[in-house]
Amino acid sequence: MKASAGNSIVLDNLWKTYGSFVAVGGVSLSIEAGKFCTILGPSGSGKTTVLMMLAGFSEPLRGNILIDGNDVTRLPPQKRNLGVVFQNYALFPHMTVLGNVAFPLKMRGMNAAEINLKCRQMLDVVELGDFAGRYPGELSGGQQQRVALARALVFEPRVLLMDEPLGALDKRLRAALQVELKELQRRMNVTVVYVTHDQEEALTMADQVVIMNHGKIEQFGTADDLYDRPTTEFVAGFMGDTNLIEGVVTAKGNDGVLRVEHPTGRTILAQNNASSVGDSVSVSLRPECLALEARKDSPTEEANGWNGRIVNAVSLGDAMRYTIVVGENRPSLQIQLQAKLGRRGAHGHRFYPADEVRLSWNANDARVLPRGKR
Amino acid sequence: MSINASIKPNPAVRVLAWCAIAFLIAPIPIIILVSFSSAQYLTFPPPGLSLQWYERFLGSSEWVQSIWISLQVAVFSAILTMVLATMAAIPMVRADFGRKSIIYAILLAPMIIPVIITAIAMYFVFAQAGLTGTVLAITIGHTIVVLPIAFVVLSSTLQGLDPRLERAAISLGATPLVAFYKITLPLLAPGILTAGLFAFLTSFDELIIPLFLGGPTTQTLAVRIWNSVVMEIEPTISAVAVFLIGTTVLVMVLAALVSRAFQRKSSSSSHQEASHA
Numbered sequence: 338m339k340a341s342a343g344n345s346i347v348l349d350n351l352w353k354t355y356g357s358f359v360a361v362g363g364v365s366l367s368i369e370a371g372k373f374c375t376i377l378g379p380s381g382s383g384k385t386t387v388l389m390m391l392a393g394f395s396e397p398l399r400g401n402i403l404i405d406g407n408d409v410t411r412l413p414p415q416k417r418n419l420g421v422v423f424q425n426y427a428l429f430p431h432m433t434v435l436g437n438v439a440f441p442l443k444m445r446g447m448n449a450a451e452i453n454l455k456c457r458q459m460l461d462v463v464e465l466g467d468f469a470g471r472y473p474g475e476l477s478g479g480q481q482q483r484v485a486l487a488r489a490l491v492f493e494p495r496v497l498l499m500d501e502p503l504g505a506l507d508k509r510l511r512a513a514l515q516v517e518l519k520e521l522q523r524r525m526n527v528t529v530v531y532v533t534h535d536q537e538e539a540l541t542m543a544d545q546v547v548i549m550n551h552g553k554i555e556q557f558g559t560a561d562d563l564y565d566r567p568t569t570e571f572v573a574g575f576m577g578d579t580n581l582i583e584g585v586v587t588a589k590g591n592d593g594v595l596r597v598e599h600p601t602g603r604t605i606l607a608q609n610n611a612s613s614v615g616d617s618v619s620v621s622l623r624p625e626c627l628a629l630e631a632r633k634d635s636p637t638e639e640a641n642g643w644n645g646r647i648v649n650a651v652s653l654g655d656a657m658r659y660t661i662v663v664g665e666n667r668p669s670l671q672i673q674l675q676a677k678l679g680r681r682g683a684h685g686h687r688f689y690p691a692d693e694v695r696l697s698w699n700a701n702d703a704r705v706l707p708r709g710k711r
Numbered sequence: 712m713s714i715n716a717s718i719k720p721n722p723a724v725r726v727l728a729w730c731a732i733a734f735l736i737a738p739i740p741i742i743i744l745v746s747f748s749s750a751q752y753l754t755f756p757p758p759g760l761s762l763q764w765y766e767r768f769l770g771s772s773e774w775v776q777s778i779w780i781s782l783q784v785a786v787f788s789a790i791l792t793m794v795l796a797t798m799a800a801i802p803m804v805r806a807d808f809g810r811k812s813i814i815y816a817i818l819l820a821p822m823i824i825p826v827i828i829t830a831i832a833m834y835f836v837f838a839q840a841g842l843t844g845t846v847l848a849i850t851i852g853h854t855i856v857v858l859p860i861a862f863v864v865l866s867s868t869l870q871g872l873d874p875r876l877e878r879a880a881i882s883l884g885a886t887p888l889v890a891f892y893k894i895t896l897p898l899l900a901p902g903i904l905t906a907g908l909f910a911f912l913t914s915f916d917e918l919i920i921p922l923f924l925g926g927p928t929t930q931t932l933a934v935r936i937w938n939s940v941v942m943e944i945e946p947t948i949s950a951v952a953v954f955l956i957g958t959t960v961l962v963m964v965l966a967a968l969v970s971r972a973f974q975r976k977s978s979s980s981s982h983q984e985a986s987h988a
Binding site (some may be wrong): 392393394413414415417418419420421423424425427428429430431440441444445488489492 | 873
């Protein structure tokens with residue numbers, strides 16, 4: 338199998354409706370060959386519908402699907418030559434592990450000797466060589482998952498589609514399989530489209546992440562892109578935790594740094610994407626980007642330097658999560674922020690509720706986002 | 712299971728349960744004994760043992776012909792029921808379409824309508840078509856009577872089957888037809904066989920349909936028993952009854968063996984990861 342450049346999968350303005358409900362509303366997407374692409378979104382965001390259209394089980398109302406440059410929009414699923422791993426694995430309970438893995442090869446009319454050889458090789462890859470004669474009911478969840486993977490890859494498809502394949506497994510097993518899966522994908526050089534609602538899975542495995550919401554793509558990019566440079570409030574909130582502070586843009590610097598004024602008069606310096614002076618915006622500030630310092634008096638507040646008070650402190654094991662209130666006089670003008678610090682704090686200090694703190698952050702860590710509808 | 716095992720039944724309940732079982736079972740050994748009677752009339756206990764009634768039963772070409780007719784009708788209606796119930800259950804469970812509840816009502820109607828009504832209605836239809844008195848007519852009649860229960864049995868089997876299995880097969884290169892034959896049909900087989908055996912047994916001892924739809928040359932075993940009882944009661948009947956009981960027991964044992972074979976093949980005990988690690 339050789340690596341080929343260019344796009345493996347192209348979705349061009351896909352629409353799917355159920356009655357008056359728009360499940361997918363104009364999704365366009367290009368996925369490079371050999372990449373691991375995760376479609377991430379809450380339930381009902383249309384991510385599984387996109388996958389089912391790719392697999393051929395659901396016909397789009399409008400739009401085209403191209404795989405390796407060929408239009409497969411009207412091609413029946415059995416002719417698309419895609420590996421599909423279903424949510425509950427969908428292993429055939431009346432066939433052994435070997436029978437399951439051999440099934441796609443039998444359907445392709447391969448001779449028995451070749452089938453046996455390929456199946457044995459594939460089962461060795463997923464480390465189930467000793468389980469060939471077992472029935473799926475006699476395997477653990479993780480083993481069933483690996484059989485499903487072997488069955489979907491044994492006929493060497495160019496593209497592997499996966500629908501929340503790790504959802505039914507416990508957390509530790511899931512983490513182990515994520516690493517295995519990523520490794521296998523790299524080794525077999527297969528393009529993977531992986532649907533999940535778990536952002537952690539997206540971060541650990543994906544080369545490209547698509548975030549979907551209400552049947553539309555919110556943002557597309559690398560996991561780091563989406564985490565560090567979200568373009569919408571939804572993305573900022575869905576990829577990890579964030580503080581969203583509203584304000585109005587009052588000035589724009591030459592270096593791309595915006596000055597945003599909160600209704601209380603406090604100012605934030607933050608990075609811009611496309612906002613201009615006068616826009617109502619939200620500033621996304623990741624909890625781990627906030628620095629905290631103990632304070633005794635009340636120094637004057639400045640841009641990116643506010644006075645606050647700890648109201649809650651929760652241990653996360655390796656870190657502490659603090660809830661901080663800024664501006665105590667009038668509750669309606671309070672800003673509540675979450676901060677996540679190493680267990681002993683930035684300067685080896687641990688804070689407790691009622692501690693007075695000075696909080697600050699780097700302008701490069703704060704993102705200006707267009708204000709979403711609420 | 713451990714909870715059930717720890718409950719000790721009240722002795723009174725035990726006695727009652729055994730009484731109920733005895734009440735249900737008692738006629739069977741009595742009939743078996745009477746069938747070996749050496750007396751010339753029905754009497755219990757029999758004065759001595761003999762095989763004369765079996766000789767009279769199996770030596771009579773009429774009785775043997777009835778066995779043959781009954782077997783034909785039972786086998787044909789079992790096959791027809793299996794095919795039709797499968798064809799009905801798949802769209803009713805899997806497909807999504809309007810007016811489903813109306814079709815359900817129609818499919819289940821024969822269960823609610825008294826058999827004698829169905830029999831009379833079919834008599835008129837088949838009489839016009841000139842089909843009364845044929846094995847075909849009785850077969851169709853029995854199929855209609857047993858279809859609702861077979862449909863319910865198959866629907867519940869199908870409901871327990873993940874529709875994604877067929878999709879998975881298709882994604883692996885099978886055409887929808889091949890996916891059905893390779894995946895859905897084998898997994899449905901226990902349900903289909905249960906429905907078929909049930910149809911066989913129901914048909915084998917059902918009286919009303921063949922009474923209306925049968926003719927002089929197509930008297931099923933049940934009809935011949937009825938006719939002979941109406942005329943005179945003699946111990947041949949008990950030999951016939953033993954034959955009927957024997958057939959039923961045989962079919963039940965067969966069903967148990969088949970279902971056990973299926974269960975062994977696809978036992979779904981989920982082992983823990985640790986046990987293999």
